[in-house]
Amino acid sequence: MKRFLLLIMLCVPTAAFAQFNDHDGQLVSRWHAPAFGAPVDHYIWSYTINGVADSIAGIAAANDTLNNAVSLSVIGNWAIFNIAAVSIFGDTSEAAVSDTAYYNPESGIGPPEGVTWLQGP
């Protein structure tokens, strides 16, 4: 029983290890409208960059669920996206938080391409 539980725990992904590797440092965040509640008037969002809250903040219209507002210049830099919905009555929802995004260009080396045969001498 203990081995079974340990196996299950190892197989279940946890939020603590969820991360996103961005290859060029240009972060594009996205979201969907709330699943319930009053109609949305607009969204308020912010980025936490390298641990600094509200490094960049802004407002998105109700029909705008895609935002490209931050660049990470140093490999290893990271960011978290925070967003809340504001209803047409002025009430603000709980904030939703993204996984951590890292500026992590592709590493390693790929296989050779275009391998063909030539006539010998």
Place this chain on the structure above:
Amino acid sequence: MEYTPNISAQICRRAFILPLLSAIMAVGLPSSQSYAETGIIYPDSANVSFSREVSQDTTTVFLVNQGVNPVENLFISEFTGSPTILLECVKDGLPFDVPIIEREFDTVYANRYVTRWLIGTFGQAVTLKYYCPGYDSYELCWSAGQPFAIFGIMPQRHIGPPTDIGWQQ
């Protein structure tokens, strides 16, 4: 804020009421009256309509959800001439113990009490019945034979958080 009954005021009102009652009894009281009031429903998209039926000392409010989705987090605010007692509440066909979330006594307007009950979420209909005690006539739940003008259903507003937060390359 809890109210403290004003005994001296009640005595004064009783002294005034007896002659009034005599006059009313001479004319005769209707056994029941029904009103199809729309009240103050906020927001309009709540799709909630209500009607009120008042009989001797008892007021029954009927709420009907005319929309497709359940109505969330409504409360009813009633403005009466005396503190009210909730007799029963039936929500979607089942008895419901509706909590009182606020009760206050307005000292600016004598004899005015505001009671607010939390109805919560309901899909179909709510029937709320309450009683104004302390007097021999239902008149004190009214004003000059008319129901108090302020009666509203104010939804407790709520909005969920955005979903599916993520990144894309």
